[in-house]
Amino acid sequence: xxxxxxxEWVEVFAEFAxxxxxxxxxxxxxxxxxxxxxxxxxxxxxEAVASLFRTFHTVKGTAGFLALEQTVHVAHDAENLLAxxxxxxxxxxSRHITVLCQAVDFLVAAVDHVGKTGDDAxxxxxxxxxxxxxxxxxxxxxPAAALSPPPAPPPAAAxxxxxxxDEPVPAPEEAPIDEAIDEEIDEAIDEAIDEAxDEAIDEEIxxEIDEEIEDDEPALEDEEMEPDLEEPPVAAAAPASPSSPRAxxxxxxxxxxxTGQRQAESAEVREVIRVDAARVDALLNMVxxxxxxxxxxxxxxxxxxxxxxxxxxxxxxxxxxxxxxxxMRMVPVRxxxxxxxxxxxxxxxxxxxxxxxxxxxxDTEVDKSLVDALGDPLVHLLRNAIDHGLEPPxxxxxxxxxxxxxxxxxxxxQGGEVFIQIEDDGRGIDREKVLARxxxxxxxxxxxxxxxxxxxxxxxxxxxxTAAQVTDVSGRxxxxxVVKRNVERFNGRVQVTSTLGRGSCMTLxxxxxxxxxxxMLLRVGTERYTVPMIQVREAVPLxxxxxxxLPGGRELIELRDEFxxxxxxxxxxxxxxxxxxQDIVVFLEGMGGVVGVLxxxxxxxxxxxxxxxxxxxxxxxxxxxxxxLGDGRVSLILDGNALSKLGRAHxxxxxxxx
Amino acid sequence: MTQMTQDLLSADLELGPPADxxxxxxxxxxxxxxVFDVGGKPFGIELRHVREIVGMQPITPLHxxxxxxxxxxxxxxxVVPLVDASLRLDLEARDYDERTCIIVLSLDQHEVGLIVxxxxxxxxxxxxxxxxxxxxxxxxxxxxxxxxxxIVCLDPHWLATASSARAPQPND
Numbered sequence: 001x002x003x004x005x006x007x008e009w010v011e012v013f014a015e016f017a018x019x020x021x022x023x024x025x026x027x028x029x030x031x032x033x034x035x036x037x038x039x040x041x042x043x044x045x046x047e048a049v050a051s052l053f054r055t056f057h058t059v060k061g062t063a064g065f066l067a068l069e070q071t072v073h074v075a076h077d078a079e080n081l082l083a084x085x086x087x088x089x090x091x092x093x094s095r096h097i098t099v100l101c102q103a104v105d106f107l108v109a110a111v112d113h114v115g116k117t118g119d120d121a122x123x124x125x126x127x128x129x130x131x132x133x134x135x136x137x138x139x140x141x142x143p144a145a146a147l148s149p150p151p152a153p154p155p156a157a158a159x160x161x162x163x164x165x166d167e168p169v170p171a172p173e174e175a176p177i178d179e180a181i182d183e184e185i186d187e188a189i190d191e192a193i194d195e196a197x198d199e200a201i202d203e204e205i206x207x208e209i210d211e212e213i214e215d216d217e218p219a220l221e222d223e224e225m226e227p228d229l230e231e232p233p234v235a236a237a238a239p240a241s242p243s244s245p246r247a248x249x250x251x252x253x254x255x256x257x258x259t260g261q262r263q264a265e266s267a268e269v270r271e272v273i274r275v276d277a278a279r280v281d282a283l284l285n286m287v288x289x290x291x292x293x294x295x296x297x298x299x300x301x302x303x304x305x306x307x308x309x310x311x312x313x314x315x316x317x318x319x320x321x322x323x324x325x326x327x328m329r330m331v332p333v334r335x336x337x338x339x340x341x342x343x344x345x346x347x348x349x350x351x352x353x354x355x356x357x358x359x360x361x362x363d364t365e366v367d368k369s370l371v372d373a374l375g376d377p378l379v380h381l382l383r384n385a386i387d388h389g390l391e392p393p394x395x396x397x398x399x400x401x402x403x404x405x406x407x408x409x410x411x412x413x414q415g416g417e418v419f420i421q422i423e424d425d426g427r428g429i430d431r432e433k434v435l436a437r438x439x440x441x442x443x444x445x446x447x448x449x450x451x452x453x454x455x456x457x458x459x460x461x462x463x464x465x466t467a468a469q470v471t472d473v474s475g476r477x478x479x480x481x482v483v484k485r486n487v488e489r490f491n492g493r494v495q496v497t498s499t500l501g502r503g504s505c506m507t508l509x510x511x512x513x514x515x516x517x518x519x520m521l522l523r524v525g526t527e528r529y530t531v532p533m534i535q536v537r538e539a540v541p542l543x544x545x546x547x548x549x550l551p552g553g554r555e556l557i558e559l560r561d562e563f564x565x566x567x568x569x570x571x572x573x574x575x576x577x578x579x580x581x582q583d584i585v586v587f588l589e590g591m592g593g594v595v596g597v598l599x600x601x602x603x604x605x606x607x608x609x610x611x612x613x614x615x616x617x618x619x620x621x622x623x624x625x626x627x628x629l630g631d632g633r634v635s636l637i638l639d640g641n642a643l644s645k646l647g648r649a650h651x652x653x654x655x656x657x658x
Numbered sequence: 659m660t661q662m663t664q665d666l667l668s669a670d671l672e673l674g675p676p677a678d679x680x681x682x683x684x685x686x687x688x689x690x691x692x693v694f695d696v697g698g699k700p701f702g703i704e705l706r707h708v709r710e711i712v713g714m715q716p717i718t719p720l721h722x723x724x725x726x727x728x729x730x731x732x733x734x735x736x737v738v739p740l741v742d743a744s745l746r747l748d749l750e751a752r753d754y755d756e757r758t759c760i761i762v763l764s765l766d767q768h769e770v771g772l773i774v775x776x777x778x779x780x781x782x783x784x785x786x787x788x789x790x791x792x793x794x795x796x797x798x799x800x801x802x803x804x805x806x807x808x809i810v811c812l813d814p815h816w817l818a819t820a821s822s823a824r825a826p827q828p829n830d
Binding site for chain 1: 716718719720721722723727729730731732734735736737738739765768769770818819
């Protein structure tokens with residue numbers, strides 16, 4: 001009987017799977033941070049090491065309860081390694097981080113595998129070499145420290161592949177074991193992060209790169225610090241090494257008290273509870289109602305009860321409750337960025353490139369569904385930036401650039417959209433090569449003139465990117481059509497800019513499905529409109545402005561020696577609002593340029609929940625959404641992009657454009 | 659009568675009246691309708707589409723929409739578009755007064771508010787079928803005598819949406 005038929009087991013496993021995925025995701029991040037810190041010369045963060053230890057320990061404990069033998073073994077050995085780091089016995093080098101990352105990958109894969117099959121016996125073939133790698137990562141300096149042997153002797157390294165056939169490539173017999181592991185694990189990673197594309201590239205670079213990683217290890221430093229440590233075993237490079245992976249039976253330096261601590265440490269505080277999104281939405285609506293009711297109460301009884309403590313308290317609590325609820329569906333984009341550090345580390349090491357990843361705006365809050373959706377496109381774009389954008393150090397130096405490339409990953413809100421930008425300072429896109437390739441494939445007619453952005457859009461043609469001629473020289477685009485599809489699913493788009501020799505920049509823009517923006521509240525007659533602060537360029541009293549009338553009633557307004565389209569909101573919405581003394585022109589910046597918008601008053605600034613326009617009203621221009629004001633009225637959120645386009649269109653129709 | 663009744667019965671079964679009622683062949687099946695006035699004339703709409711009736715609300719006007727879409731209102735945190743029934747029916751626009759109210763319809767999970775002069779009552783109207791080919795009026799669901807006038811039953815989807823159904827044309 002499979003475990004999957006046992007409801008109790010399934011229940012425990014489901015919880016285990018969810019917690020483990022979370023915890024392992026965080027663990028990976030922590031590992032990369034440890035390495036980054038170390039490279040920057042910072043002392044080892046003992047707190048981080050302890051949390052890593054706890055993660056593996058918890059996984060091991062629950063996996064043991066679920067009788068997942070392979071999972072327990074891997075977690076156990078990872079834990080042992082960390083115990084040595086924790087005790088200060090070991091400084092975490094890159095190779096340690098690498099095997100620990102591989103252990104994380106294994107455990108994540110194991111959770112998925114077990115979810116499908118009910119046990120992890122089939123993972124035997126990948127667990128065994130991994131365990132060997134963890135143990136063999138370097139010598140235990142003091143074998144005497146190994147008081148407790150591992151829970152079970154690892155199965156023979158040369159074990160035949162199991163029937164389940166999970167493992168893509170059995171290691172060639174003469175290959176050093178850890179190279180085989182690297183290959184297997186790398187492939188597993190590749191599969192996990194990238195189902196759709198570029199297996200080819202990995203295979204191309206596969207083996208030699210694995211060796212490169214090892215060669216890149218700072219051997220000198222190792223020997224200075226711990227003279228009896230050996231290089232990680234690459235049979236070809238260090239055939240005589242005593243720490244050869246062919247001796248996996250040797251017990252590693254297990255922390256003596258590891259098993260004894262299991263009970264004490266396995267109870268980790270849960271940081272997250274999962275809630276049905278529909279409930280959160282309902283709560284948001286209810287709180288919105290509460291805020292409005294509170295506002296009404298305050299207005300109606302406020303005069304009589306000026307300064308009443310209860311009323312003030314009610315106002316304050318309501319406000320806080322509103323803030324809190326608003327934030328519930330929003331999560332930092334960090335989740336989507338989590339994989340990136342590891343990815344950059346692994347890819348650059350493999351390819352012998354150097355890159356510094358700068359991440360900006362990780363705390364940008366976006367709707368939860370977006371974080372999930374943006375993960376894959378991000379991975380594709382980063383791979384492209386490293387594979388095709390960044391040059392090898394020598395080439396960079398020859399081009400007068402620093403040897404290490406800079407990858408800049410930025411997230412933020414702009415004009416009611418979330419944008420995520422990946423910028424590199426590599427080769428850039430060779431427009432002519434792309435164009436030539438497109439002509440070859442008949443995508444572009446000979447002799448037709450294309451703008452740069454048209455040319456870059458060609459990269460998103462399915463199949464275009466994988467063309468060897470382009471990828472070899474300059475072309476971005478492995479999996480670019482996948483990126484585009486993913487982003488378009490969320491009504492988003494991808495923008496590309498590039499300068500040959502200077503780098504490229506890919507920007508994903510996705511509209512917010514639900515988000516809070518900083519809005520500027522404007523009044524026209526009795527109506528109030530909201531504009532995203534981020535689109536407001538400036539606001540100037542009308543009295544100071546020069547207005548030019550065009551045929552057809554169109555108008556332009558002067559903004560610093562330049563005439564820009566001018567829209568009177570009262571006319572646009574047929575409000576019949578009278579001009580007032582303090583009339584003010586708000587200049588909005590959108591994709592169609594700057595547009596001046598006439599309003600009666602700027603009321604102020606406030607945070608607003610964007611609500612989408614009702615589905616029964618397709619194609620509303622000028623507004624990107626709406627929000628509900630404190631008094632319960634609906635306020636349109638004017639969209640600078642649409643208004644600026646509208647302004648241009650007016651000019652086009654009304655007469656000569658400026 | 660018998661053949662027609664049979665047809666009606668089978669058509670009505672899908673709308674889900676109580677089984678015992680449908681079994682009595684001598685009773686014409688009835689459907690609950692909400693009757694409201696627009697421009698002094700009674701109109702009907704199937705009650706199952708009606709979610710609630712609220713008094714007049716502040717309206718946020720829109721730009722670049724059909725004239726009969728008056729704007730948006732806030733219904734307990736939901737933003738609901740409003741259709742003015744008299745404009746939708748090509749009747750003369752009327753000023754809103756204290757009897758003006760909004761019938762909130764729920765259509766395919768979407769809400770839409772229908773501004774009417776006043777709400778009359780709920781009645782059971784016989785289920786009939788309108789030959790839309792002959793009348794060429796897909797907004798029409800049926801016409802039922804009511805005292806000295808007639809209740810015109812409307813298609814709620816036609817009322818609520820601008821594009822999916824044909825508006826009555828002068829030469830219809």
